[in-house]
Amino acid sequence: MASSQAEKPLILVCNDDGITAPGLRYLIRTMNELGEVVVVAPDGPQSAMGHAITITGILRCDPNEIDEGPQREYACSGTPVDCVKLAVNVVLDRRPDLVVSGINHGSNASINVLYSGTMSAAMEGCLEGIPSIGFSLCDFARDAEFEPALPQVKAIAQRVLKEGLPEGVCLNVNIPKYQGKPYAGVKVTRQCRGNWEEEFDQRRDPRGRDYFWLTGKFARYDQGADTDEHFLSAYYITIVPVKSDLTDHQLLQDWKGKELTFDPE
Amino acid sequence: MASSQAEKPLILVCNDDGITAPGLRYLIRTMNELGEVVVVAPDGPQSAMGHAITITGILRCDPNEIDEGPQREYACSGTPVDCVKLAVNVVLDRRPDLVVSGINHGSNASINVLYSGTMSAAMEGCLEGIPSIGFSLCDFARDAEFEPALPQVKAIAQRVLKEGLPEGVCLNVNIPKYQGKPYAGVKVTRQCRGNWEEEFDQRRDPRGRDYFWLTGKFARYDQGADTDEHFLSAYYITIVPVKSDLTDHQLLQDWKGKELTFDPE
Numbered sequence: 001m002a003s004s005q006a007e008k009p010l011i012l013v014c015n016d017d018g019i020t021a022p023g024l025r026y027l028i029r030t031m032n033e034l035g036e037v038v039v040v041a042p043d044g045p046q047s048a049m050g051h052a053i054t055i056t057g058i059l060r061c062d063p064n065e066i067d068e069g070p071q072r073e074y075a076c077s078g079t080p081v082d083c084v085k086l087a088v089n090v091v092l093d094r095r096p097d098l099v100v101s102g103i104n105h106g107s108n109a110s111i112n113v114l115y116s117g118t119m120s121a122a123m124e125g126c127l128e129g130i131p132s133i134g135f136s137l138c139d140f141a142r143d144a145e146f147e148p149a150l151p152q153v154k155a156i157a158q159r160v161l162k163e164g165l166p167e168g169v170c171l172n173v174n175i176p177k178y179q180g181k182p183y184a185g186v187k188v189t190r191q192c193r194g195n196w197e198e199e200f201d202q203r204r205d206p207r208g209r210d211y212f213w214l215t216g217k218f219a220r221y222d223q224g225a226d227t228d229e230h231f232l233s234a235y236y237i238t239i240v241p242v243k244s245d246l247t248d249h250q251l252l253q254d255w256k257g258k259e260l261t262f263d264p265e
Numbered sequence: 266m267a268s269s270q271a272e273k274p275l276i277l278v279c280n281d282d283g284i285t286a287p288g289l290r291y292l293i294r295t296m297n298e299l300g301e302v303v304v305v306a307p308d309g310p311q312s313a314m315g316h317a318i319t320i321t322g323i324l325r326c327d328p329n330e331i332d333e334g335p336q337r338e339y340a341c342s343g344t345p346v347d348c349v350k351l352a353v354n355v356v357l358d359r360r361p362d363l364v365v366s367g368i369n370h371g372s373n374a375s376i377n378v379l380y381s382g383t384m385s386a387a388m389e390g391c392l393e394g395i396p397s398i399g400f401s402l403c404d405f406a407r408d409a410e411f412e413p414a415l416p417q418v419k420a421i422a423q424r425v426l427k428e429g430l431p432e433g434v435c436l437n438v439n440i441p442k443y444q445g446k447p448y449a450g451v452k453v454t455r456q457c458r459g460n461w462e463e464e465f466d467q468r469r470d471p472r473g474r475d476y477f478w479l480t481g482k483f484a485r486y487d488q489g490a491d492t493d494e495h496f497l498s499a500y501y502i503t504i505v506p507v508k509s510d511l512t513d514h515q516l517l518q519d520w521k522g523k524e525l526t527f528d529p530e
Binding site for chain 1: 310312313314315316317318319320321323324325326344346347350351353354355376378379380385388392393394416417419420421424431433434437450451453454455456458460463464465467468474475476477478479502504505506507508509510511512513514516517520521525526527528529
């Protein structure tokens with residue numbers, strides 16, 4: 001038994017919606033079909049935490065049991081990136097073969113990749129040199145329909161387990177909200193240009209002081225027919241290969257030709 | 266007076282060490298020489314917050330006055346990215362011509378760009394379509410010597426004010442710790458590959474429960490002579506052009522040639 005366990009790939013599962021989120025449960029269930037699963041997930045909601053880590057406070061990481069599956073589970077008091085760091089350095093006694101994060105309740109397409117705790121957990125796995133994937137469903141509802149996408153989630157994870165990923169690259173997978181019919185397919189594509197156009201909701205508290213709620217809507221600035229937003233609109237599941245090297249290498253080349261100087265006059 | 270004010274460039278100053286940090290004061294002083302300065306900075310330390318934003322709680326943003334300069338200042342209860350969003354959407358009555366963030370106490374070279382609140386504030390300015398720069402000094406000390414780098418900080422900001430930056434690109438500027446002699450110069454370069462090798466410090470609280478402190482040291486995986494870490498070691502100030510599009514376009518091309526499918530069998 002111990003040796004057959006050891007032969008199975010080790011899969012680390014994380015998310016940003018917290019350890020009780022339904023999307024995480026669907027991901028655990030699917031990964032249980034592919035390997036030995038260890039879950040290290042935030043003990044509460046950590047959406048939109050980006051690549052934040054906890055450096056001024058302490059971290060807790062305690063065993064947890066939410067459902068009956070074969071996975072081991074830990075609830076962590078920190079951010080999604082803290083979860084991956086704790087998993088790799090404290091919880092696991094060997095290197096995971098795969099890090100999967102999600103399934104997020106809500107889109108992480110376009111520039112949401114920057115704000116997303118789900119994708120930051122995948123990016124952290126990638127920095128550790130482990131093949132890593134973030135999965136997101138474009139549906140914020142707690143009872144969103146995750147089930148119809150699970151065959152594709154499994155196929156993508158299976159392929160990455162088998163073939164790995166190039167160094168410094170992880171995958172940002174987004175799944176359209178289910179519309180009662182089979183998905184159109186899976187497209188490897190690029191990150192759409194866009195931005196959140198904010199409208200802060202200004203209110204006054206019972207003591208007469210102003211405060212703000214961040215609100216806003218996503219604006220797509222890119223009508224290209226080769227972006228994640230384009231294919232999501234066409235009911236495709238999208239995969240964007242995401243780099244941890246943020247350098248604009250093209251611009252670097254252009255600038256080198258120009259002998260730029262930034263020294264003071 | 267009002268009209269001569271209006272002709273000056275408007276410069277938004279932010280940071281992640283908080284509104285009372287000395288590094289921010291040096292940046293304000295330098296920017297006051299270049300334009301009309303508005304500061305919107307966190308009301309406390311927000312280091313390593315990455316691109317986190319506040320979506321489950323409220324935000325405060327109140328006028329503040331720390332020193333005697335001509336700048337207007339606001340302290341914000343949120344993250345560095347919240348500060349930029351509040352500045353652009355609530356505080357400012359016109360679009361800033363430049364966003365500068367820092368000067369951070371500590372390096373944001375290599376992959377620190379991902380964790381850094383300083384650089385995330387610059388990235389947020391970039392997403393808003395505003396030329397944006399993050400400045401960091403590789404010295405964590407509260408009384409670090411910022412003064413010797415201010416001529417270069419000013420020259421870089423001046424050049425970006427004059428020439429702008431390409432869409433979707435901001436600058437990550439790192440300054441070596443001062444060694445009592447003039448800096449070797451300024452180099453435009455690429456992000457070094459590396460990672461934080463964590464060692465969690467496990468302790469037991471007074472009630473007998475375990476907790477953890479995140480510690481660790483940076484490991485450089487890249488001995489290239491064209492990286493930010495390389496030039497910082499050689500006492501150069503480094504500039505990395507950083508992209509908001511994280512797509513690995515090269516890999517996307519390679520994969521297209523291979524007709525990859527990720528559909529289930």
